[in-house]
Amino acid sequence: MRRQVLTGTAGVISLVALWEGYKLLAPDDGVVVAGMTVLPRANDVAMPHLWDMAARAAAPVTSAPGADPLWLAVGQAAAFTLGVAAVGWVIGVTVGLLTATLMQRFRTAESALLPWVVLSQTVPLIALAPLVRRWGSQLEIGAFAWQDWMSVAVIASYLAFFPVSVGALRGLSSPDAVHVDLLRSYGVGWWRTYSTLRLPAAVPHLLPAVRLAAANAVVGAVVAEVSIGLRGGIGRMIVEFGASASADPAKQWSPIAGAVVVGLVAAGVCVLLSRALDRYRVSEVS
């Protein structure tokens, strides 16, 4: 734990040093060779000083009276995106686990489903987002009306479920023949075998899959917000502030930092989850 904190801190410090060092050394207009920009511009519009960004974060979002400070607005947007990504992650992990269970239980399901699972990931997100939104908007059951954030969560889950279903399938099929024989000799059925043997044995395969799913859910949520046009999240905020970058260059870096924090929180949750399941991570003994 202490080592992780140390390496994390070292990473941040070297990033700061790299940014400010580049700004110090590189020419303001970058390096252009034969009309191509080889090194990016280092002027204050393209790369504001870190302390300018910090100062901008503390200032109000807009000049309108009573406006929240920028860091607060970014924090709220980050929390919103994190929430949507979390919903997507939970759905994705659940669906992934269910698909894998189905594939493990029925051989025919594996040959029928697995190609589709793999194929599903070749559909580009940009093409998918408007479709999901359109389908969702046609959905209305009683008092329940489809919200745009649900479309974003669905897309996040769509990216999250893939690694989980593949990892879980491998994990659920991982127990040794002697373990399967042993449980069979006890005369227990499929469900008890699943809960006492297959699921615990799958944990070492599931944890990395679940981590990958979390990263995918966050990226999926941020990108889907932009392509669906959902307001209130960090993705939309990055695009919005980026549009006014020339007037207020330091402003757009706050939501970018916010997106990084969302990713870090998601990774942190996964670390806690790994901790909780620590005893299932022991390497196999004969």
Place this chain on the structure above:
Amino acid sequence: MSATAPTSRSARSGPVEPVGPPDGSAATAAAAAVEVRGVSRRFASRSGDVVALSDVDLTVRAGEFVSLIGPSGCGKSTLLRLIADLDRPTGGELTVFGRPPHVARQNHDFGIAFQQAGLLPWRSVRANVELPLELHGTGRAARRARAAELLGLVGLADFADHRPDQLSGGMQQRVAIARALAESPSLLLMDEPFGALDEMTREHVQTELLRLRAESGAAVVFVTHSIPEAVYLSDRVVVMSARPGRVREIVPVALGSAGDRTEELREDDQFFDRVRAVREALHGTDPADGTARGVDQR
């Protein structure tokens, strides 16, 4: 299955053999532990069928210790798996305590141990021993008591809370034996359980198994590659031949009741005598070939 105390297990059909196994002499009218009648097992494969077992007959009486020995690939494991209902015969018939193997399996009539200990790595040693009891609905307190008792028997009382990977191979194997004994089965099926152990540990665990078996009075079907091991442990040694797997000869060895057998027996002339008899049966040519079997064989 409803909750069943492990000790009430023995309330099965037919009178149960009194504690203290018969040395092959006290044959009973009760259902034999294992009855194998003309059993064959053929494995179909792309490169032609493999006949793993062909027309095997074998009776294991209640409380009897029988070893299966034979060249690699002669179908010893296959026979054991058929008895345990982990596989089905392609011909013939098996019964376990007078019932079809799948009924015996559902009734938890037997305990089983393999060459690999097969402990679940995420469970403590105690929880591994408790596994069959837990799956069959024994209460928590009864489970704990039984596990403590068994771990004491195999000399691992101090390791109850350890993880399997903190134990040596021999210790893991002893845990696996304790687990096989958890429900006080009247039949133990063991497939080269000591195969991976060094000679010293092996001899120690063998003596331990004899003692456990004397106390429980269970019948044992024991697969091994070692002639001395088979002779030391068994009442009878079943010698098998390969391709197709057949019972070549059954050598009675019973060197005194299980409880009386001690380390000294390994030095005994009688012991060497039986070892020689089994070796001759193992290496001898088939009577079908017309050659005298066992002549000038060491």
